[in-house]
Amino acid sequence: MAKLITSAESVLTESDVTPEKLFLSRRKFLRQSLYGGSAIALASYYPTIAWASLPASAEHKLQNLKRTVTLDEPMNSFEDITSYNNFYELGSSKDDPKQHASALSTDNWSIQIEGECNKPGTYTLEDILKPHSFEERIYRLRCVEAWSMVIPWLGFPLSDLLKRFEPTSQAKYVAFETLYDKNDPLPGQTRSSIKWPYREGLRMDEAMHPLTFMATGLYGKPLPNQNGAPIRLVVPWKYGFKSIKSIVKIRFSKTQPKTSWNMLAPKEYGFYSNVNPKVSHPRWSQARERRIGELFKRKTLMYNGYEQEVAHLYKDLNLKKHY
Amino acid sequence: MKKQYLAFRPPAKVIHWALRPGLHLLCLITLFELLYRAYADNLGTNPVETLTHVTGETSLRLLIFSLFITPLNKFTGNPWLVLFRRPLGLYAFFYALIHFLVYLIFDQSLTLAYVLEDIADRPYITVGFSAFVLMIPLTITSTKKMRRRLAKQWQRLHNLTYVINLLAIVHLTWITRADYGEALSYGAIFLLLVIYKVISSIKSFRPEHKVTSSRI
Numbered sequence: 001m002a003k004l005i006t007s008a009e010s011v012l013t014e015s016d017v018t019p020e021k022l023f024l025s026r027r028k029f030l031r032q033s034l035y036g037g038s039a040i041a042l043a044s045y046y047p048t049i050a051w052a053s054l055p056a057s058a059e060h061k062l063q064n065l066k067r068t069v070t071l072d073e074p075m076n077s078f079e080d081i082t083s084y085n086n087f088y089e090l091g092s093s094k095d096d097p098k099q100h101a102s103a104l105s106t107d108n109w110s111i112q113i114e115g116e117c118n119k120p121g122t123y124t125l126e127d128i129l130k131p132h133s134f135e136e137r138i139y140r141l142r143c144v145e146a147w148s149m150v151i152p153w154l155g156f157p158l159s160d161l162l163k164r165f166e167p168t169s170q171a172k173y174v175a176f177e178t179l180y181d182k183n184d185p186l187p188g189q190t191r192s193s194i195k196w197p198y199r200e201g202l203r204m205d206e207a208m209h210p211l212t213f214m215a216t217g218l219y220g221k222p223l224p225n226q227n228g229a230p231i232r233l234v235v236p237w238k239y240g241f242k243s244i245k246s247i248v249k250i251r252f253s254k255t256q257p258k259t260s261w262n263m264l265a266p267k268e269y270g271f272y273s274n275v276n277p278k279v280s281h282p283r284w285s286q287a288r289e290r291r292i293g294e295l296f297k298r299k300t301l302m303y304n305g306y307e308q309e310v311a312h313l314y315k316d317l318n319l320k321k322h323y
Numbered sequence: 324m325k326k327q328y329l330a331f332r333p334p335a336k337v338i339h340w341a342l343r344p345g346l347h348l349l350c351l352i353t354l355f356e357l358l359y360r361a362y363a364d365n366l367g368t369n370p371v372e373t374l375t376h377v378t379g380e381t382s383l384r385l386l387i388f389s390l391f392i393t394p395l396n397k398f399t400g401n402p403w404l405v406l407f408r409r410p411l412g413l414y415a416f417f418y419a420l421i422h423f424l425v426y427l428i429f430d431q432s433l434t435l436a437y438v439l440e441d442i443a444d445r446p447y448i449t450v451g452f453s454a455f456v457l458m459i460p461l462t463i464t465s466t467k468k469m470r471r472r473l474a475k476q477w478q479r480l481h482n483l484t485y486v487i488n489l490l491a492i493v494h495l496t497w498i499t500r501a502d503y504g505e506a507l508s509y510g511a512i513f514l515l516l517v518i519y520k521v522i523s524s525i526k527s528f529r530p531e532h533k534v535t536s537s538r539i
Contacts, residue, residue: 084368092502094368145500147369193501264501280444283498285437292368296432 049082050101052222052229053109055126061134062154062217069137069211076149078219080292085226086143087245088194089178089186097226100187104179104246106230115175115252118166125230129216131164132156137213139236141243142275142304146284149292153234154217159208167204167252174207175257176200176233177249194260200244201257201271202235203313211236211309237306239273270323274314275304279323330400338403346407350414353381354421371429375422382418383491385411387512390484394519409465412484416458423455447497454490457483485520488513 054062087097090104109125134154142148162174180189180197189196206212213234216223223229228245235242241261251257261269268282277287277300288297303310314322333342357377360366366373389411396404431437441448461481463469470477492513496506 080368088501092500094372147372191502191504193503282445283447283500285441285444288437290369290371290430295371295429297430 050104050225050229052106052216052225052231054216054222054230055124055129057126058129058216059222061129061132062220062222065134065136065154065220067138067152068135069139071138071140071150073140073150074293075138075152076292081149081151081218082224082226084292086145086240087188087226087228089180089188089196089198089246090226091188092191092193096188098224101225103187104225104229106225106246109230109248111231111247112249113165113251114249116168116171116254117252118168119164128161128231132160134216137234139211139213139234140304141234141236141240142289142300144239144241144269144273144281144284144286146286146288146297146300147290147292148300148304152219153213153215154220155213155215155231155234157210158212158214158233159210161214162207162250162252165250165252170254171252172204173253173256174202174204175249175251175253176244176247177251178244179246179248195263197248198244199258199260199263200233200242201253201259202242203256205313206235209310209313211306237275237303237310239269239275241269242273272314272317272322274310274319274323275300275302276319276323277302279320329398332401332403338406343406343410346410350385350410353377353418371425374425375430378418378422378425379495382415382422383488383495383509385415385418386484386488386491387509387516389415390488390516394516394523397523413462413465416462419455419458423452447494450490450497451494454487454494457487457490461487485517488516 083098084094085097086094090097090100110122111125111128112122113120134156136152136154138150138152140148141151176199178198179186185196202212213236214231215228215234216231218224218227223232228243231247232245233243233247242259256271259269259271261273262271275286279286286300289300290297301307357366357374360373361370389408392404392408392411396402427433427438431441442452443449461483464473464477464480473480492506492509495509496503499506
């Protein structure tokens, strides 16, 4: 069931991960024993994580990775990162995605490449991943709901992937879509809370930026389904919803693509959605955020702390207007 | 309208020693659960959010239960149920107070400037805060003494419960990002209560209704 991959030396030292995991599962065990019978407790003691099924050729790549981007802020635990998710396809509460994770099947995954490029077509996940060397990057993730985490992602730069399809000069934007099968919807997709499929998009220069990342794993393992298995986008200077999960389609486009939250509430979620403490949101003040694991809020950084790297992309943009 | 066969009166001792303490216990279960979960470090990945959600939801539910007492009494002919209305309302305020304090301490770091900015900038906070403030006079005037002193004014004042309930539901709806299922179900229940309230107040204006009701 659970495909366990020994965590790479460079990713985590033995003392980093093992005691914590054991500690957490012990706590969970104690908790469950209090709630239910010991049989239920025993059953839940064993990991019930639904992982991405990655091609064998890709799985070994998640080991011994070089950490290319790091942060001197403590990382959130694997437990935090995989138990508190916004993934409306698997339900709208934070604990729904983990609970319904097994409903998402990542077998025989493929991605459709469309639009303004020389090499459109349907590529299997194996084809997508094959030529890339993987690396580990520790990024902040800032949700528009004013909470944040620090996550060790595994993957490769999006630009390396996009170049392979030879986008033409007409390609000004890149659009992404999440899995949606009308005849076999995921548990959250039976509700029309969002117009499915989930859509996201980036301007071409944002997509080609060296920080923009395609993640296929975290903490030395393939992505758990609730985190957007088997492959997702990570754009660390934008609000979390821009980092679309479980991608099945990438389209190069001349015009700015439609994005899901913007379609739902254009006054609240702009196309850019760059983390910006100075642009207020009708629901959440964006000036401060709660780092998961901390009780009190801390100040939010401009572009989520990646100002040096990305500010130049927006120097001609009115950020109050293009929020 | 009255279903007399549903009417019964438990002995005063049962009400005093069993039903009332039972109600208190029921209302306090959520508090005990939260305290236990805080002690056991089991409030979830975002404990502050859990505290906020659970106390807010409990307050709203108790508020709705308190509004159900009168129609329930009228439909079943059990006036003793009214004894439960005040504790339900007071516990609704109690949970709203914790809800507000959690927000004040953990979300706004006890900083007045943050709170004022939030009330001004975010409609759902404006509405939620108004609901909380409106509950204060109702709590103060909930004693028997105040009820006697305010006489007719008391009922008018306490009809504010409907306004508070509406504000609380708007507060919940406004913070919802996409899935309105929960907010809609509270809204539907509240609508039923309002319809009942409107019908019954129209009826109480009719003279013939006065005659029948004076017979009891």
